[in-house]
Amino acid sequence: MSVAALLEGKRICVCGGSGGVGKTTTSAAIALGMAAQGAKVAVVTIDPAKRLANALGLEELGNEPRLVEPERLCSGGLELRGELWAMMLDPKRTFDELIERLAPDARSAEEILANRVYRELSTAVAGSQEFTAVSKLYELDKEYDFDLLVLDTPPSRNALDFLDAPGRLTSFLEGRVLKMFMRPTGLGMRILGRGSGTLGAVLQRVTGVDLLADLSTFFRLLGTMTDDFRARAAEVEKMLKASTTAFVVVTSAQREPVDEAIWFRRTLQETGLPFTGVIVNRVHHEILGSAPGGSDEVAAALETGLERELAARVAENFYDYHVLARRDELNIARLASGNDDRPLMLVPHFDDDVHDVEGLLRIHRYLFASDADRARMIAEVVA
Amino acid sequence: MSGLLDKRLIFVTGKGGVGKSTVAIALGLLGARFGLRTIVVELAAQDRVRLALDGGQGETFVEHELAPGLFTISIDPQHAMDEYLRVKVGPVGHALGSSKLFQAFAMATPGMRELLTVGKVWELAQLERRTRGAAPYDLVVVDAPASGHGLSILRTPRTFAEIAHVGPIAHQGRAIAATIADHEFTAVIAVATPEEMPVTETLSLRDALMSDGLELHDVIVNAVYPTRFDADDAVALRLAAEDGLSPAALAAVRAALSQGARVAHQQRQLDRLAAGLGERLVQLPFVFADHLDRPELEHLAYALGAGLASKKGTITPIRTPAKT
Numbered sequence: 001m002s003v004a005a006l007l008e009g010k011r012i013c014v015c016g017g018s019g020g021v022g023k024t025t026t027s028a029a030i031a032l033g034m035a036a037q038g039a040k041v042a043v044v045t046i047d048p049a050k051r052l053a054n055a056l057g058l059e060e061l062g063n064e065p066r067l068v069e070p071e072r073l074c075s076g077g078l079e080l081r082g083e084l085w086a087m088m089l090d091p092k093r094t095f096d097e098l099i100e101r102l103a104p105d106a107r108s109a110e111e112i113l114a115n116r117v118y119r120e121l122s123t124a125v126a127g128s129q130e131f132t133a134v135s136k137l138y139e140l141d142k143e144y145d146f147d148l149l150v151l152d153t154p155p156s157r158n159a160l161d162f163l164d165a166p167g168r169l170t171s172f173l174e175g176r177v178l179k180m181f182m183r184p185t186g187l188g189m190r191i192l193g194r195g196s197g198t199l200g201a202v203l204q205r206v207t208g209v210d211l212l213a214d215l216s217t218f219f220r221l222l223g224t225m226t227d228d229f230r231a232r233a234a235e236v237e238k239m240l241k242a243s244t245t246a247f248v249v250v251t252s253a254q255r256e257p258v259d260e261a262i263w264f265r266r267t268l269q270e271t272g273l274p275f276t277g278v279i280v281n282r283v284h285h286e287i288l289g290s291a292p293g294g295s296d297e298v299a300a301a302l303e304t305g306l307e308r309e310l311a312a313r314v315a316e317n318f319y320d321y322h323v324l325a326r327r328d329e330l331n332i333a334r335l336a337s338g339n340d341d342r343p344l345m346l347v348p349h350f351d352d353d354v355h356d357v358e359g360l361l362r363i364h365r366y367l368f369a370s371d372a373d374r375a376r377m378i379a380e381v382v383a
Numbered sequence: 384m385s386g387l388l389d390k391r392l393i394f395v396t397g398k399g400g401v402g403k404s405t406v407a408i409a410l411g412l413l414g415a416r417f418g419l420r421t422i423v424v425e426l427a428a429q430d431r432v433r434l435a436l437d438g439g440q441g442e443t444f445v446e447h448e449l450a451p452g453l454f455t456i457s458i459d460p461q462h463a464m465d466e467y468l469r470v471k472v473g474p475v476g477h478a479l480g481s482s483k484l485f486q487a488f489a490m491a492t493p494g495m496r497e498l499l500t501v502g503k504v505w506e507l508a509q510l511e512r513r514t515r516g517a518a519p520y521d522l523v524v525v526d527a528p529a530s531g532h533g534l535s536i537l538r539t540p541r542t543f544a545e546i547a548h549v550g551p552i553a554h555q556g557r558a559i560a561a562t563i564a565d566h567e568f569t570a571v572i573a574v575a576t577p578e579e580m581p582v583t584e585t586l587s588l589r590d591a592l593m594s595d596g597l598e599l600h601d602v603i604v605n606a607v608y609p610t611r612f613d614a615d616d617a618v619a620l621r622l623a624a625e626d627g628l629s630p631a632a633l634a635a636v637r638a639a640l641s642q643g644a645r646v647a648h649q650q651r652q653l654d655r656l657a658a659g660l661g662e663r664l665v666q667l668p669f670v671f672a673d674h675l676d677r678p679e680l681e682h683l684a685y686a687l688g689a690g691l692a693s694k695k696g697t698i699t700p701i702r703t704p705a706k707t
Binding site for chain 2: 021122210211252305310318355
């Protein structure tokens with residue numbers, strides 16, 4: 001199945017997986033392919049290296065989607081019937097905007113944005129970066145008229161962080177701690193007032209007065225927004241669970257990323273999120289379809305056309321490639337079981353890892369080919 | 384012995400998926416081999432070291448001896464806080480630690496998990512351990528999170544010191560920040576693969592560290608392919624491919640040409656790194672194996688030791704012997 005068929009009727013595509021498996025490039029290639037087919041697509045990426053932005057001809061990607069000039073993409077021989085937009089998520093700014101939007105009034109918003117704990121540490125709240133990513137996705141879905149949004153999830157080691165994030169953030173905001181700080185007679189006030197009570201005294205002893213004052217303000221202000229945060233989180237969850245949303249698991253064929261991909265897929269299935277398919281990047285395909293004979297055998301066959309010493313090196317190299325091909329085969333087999341008959345798409349390991357338009361187009365060709373065409377392309381690569 | 388192993392505390396960071404844990408384990412094995420009492424520290428409830436080297440024996444959040452002189456621990460912020468309160472605040476602290484309210488407060492405080500984590504790392508690296516009866520380590524290797532979050536772990540102590548200004552957290556934060564900034568004591572190293580994105584991220588990491596007054600001590604370039612074919616070989620291979628080779632032989636020749644192209648691409652990335660970082664590059668060979676088990680990790684430790692000593696790295700591929 002091609003990605004085009006996979007995303008038929010979808011409005012949101014979330015690409016998840018562990019770090020370093022080619023998630024950003026895959027997300028961009030998916031967006032590019034859907035735009036080529038005539039859709040108005042935005043890819044939301046978290047690409048600290050900004051390499052993708054440059055490749056798409058944008059000096060810098062902002063926190064709002066920008067149109068990618070079609071000429072940039074046409075140079076690679078692709079006809080773009082729709083539009084490709086791209087944006088790079090700025091978690092800090094998105095969080096600031098969220099505060100401005102959800103704060104009860106301008107003064108509260110100002111006060112929290114100026115709070116030192118918020119300013120210096122807000123991006124360190126567990127899950128805040130992940131929450132802002134999906135929250136931004138929600139805004140794009142509501143406020144723009146894109147046919148499809150493609151989200152490249154934050155590069156967290158734990159691929160599932162962002163799934164828990166909305167829940168974690170709201171449970172933090174709803175926590176008793178906040179309530180305690182919010183009440184005029186609550187702990188925050190008591191500590192600031194007289195520093196009395198065992199808990200207060202020890203807290204003060206541990207944290208110092210300055211930090212405690214800032215923290216107390218931070219919690220109190222965020223606390224006033226609890227209901228709005230909760231409402232937002234519920235909306236976001238509804239959006240992620242909708243039948244028009246697709247979760248695509250991206251992985252390489254190595255053991256650890258595949259372990260994480262399997263775990264990620266299982267969690268999607270268990271939590272009722274629409275798992276749609278798996279894309280495996282950098283696959284070493286078995287060249288002969290079965291294990292080649294020993295190195296000696298290949299070397300002997302090679303000696304008809306090569307010097308003996310070079311033939312031996314070629315045979316050795318071939319053997320090493322075979323080890324990787326066998327490794328990939330085993331891991332892909334593990335992925336294939338439990339895939340619920342959803343597509344498992346393989347993209348070969350290319351000789352280079354160019355991250356420019358040409359590199360995107362190359363991956364795009366694999367993802368948007370039919371199964372038969374993809375098999376043929378792979379056969380051409382390896383034979 | 385190399386400069387790197389003269390440090391007491393080493394943070395290993397880099398882009399996701401480049402082999403940070405592998406390099407941290409190899410460094411740990413190397414340190415222990417030099418007779419240093421070494422601990423490999425994992426963060427954020429990761430537990431790969433114990434699984435890789437010991438089949439997952441022992442408890443997760445306590446120091447666990449894997450081999451003579453080689454220990455591991457996975458740091459959990461909650462666990463670190465309980466310990467801190469018990470030792471520093473005394474019986475009241477102990478009571479506080481078991482107060483659900485206080486726990487929720489501490490864990491909800493932005494950056495507190497990072498501060499507690501790096502605080503425990505700092506404690507492990509002290510000559511006089513806070514933990515009663517605990518022996519000091521000569522070498523603490525931290526398998527830190529990927530670049531972005533890794534940086535925030537290094538920054539958090541100073542941020543807290545600045546906000547808190549006075550009091551124990553400020554004091555503690557300053558002490559930890561000073562330790563991290565002490566180039567004699569602490570080194571930050573990055574792991575990269577010779578590919579475009581990881582190289583770019585490593586170069587930006589260097590700049591980000593610099594603006595924090597820190598420097599990248601070394602960059603470990605992981606998974607470097609061996610150079611097997613030169614330009615003359617490539618010509619001979621292309622000629623041979625046009626002659627009637629058997630399918631197996633032809634496939635082998637194609638694989639060789641493809642390997643040559645990969646090596647050329649990798650060389651461009653190594654050149655970019657060298658241009659940006661000069662002498663600080665150490666190369667580790669690609670491992671041609673199903674997965675990394677103890678023998679492969681021991682090999683990598685040797686390669687790392689040789690690379691640190693010569694700062695060039697000898698690229699001999701590591702292979703799992705053919706099974707008969």
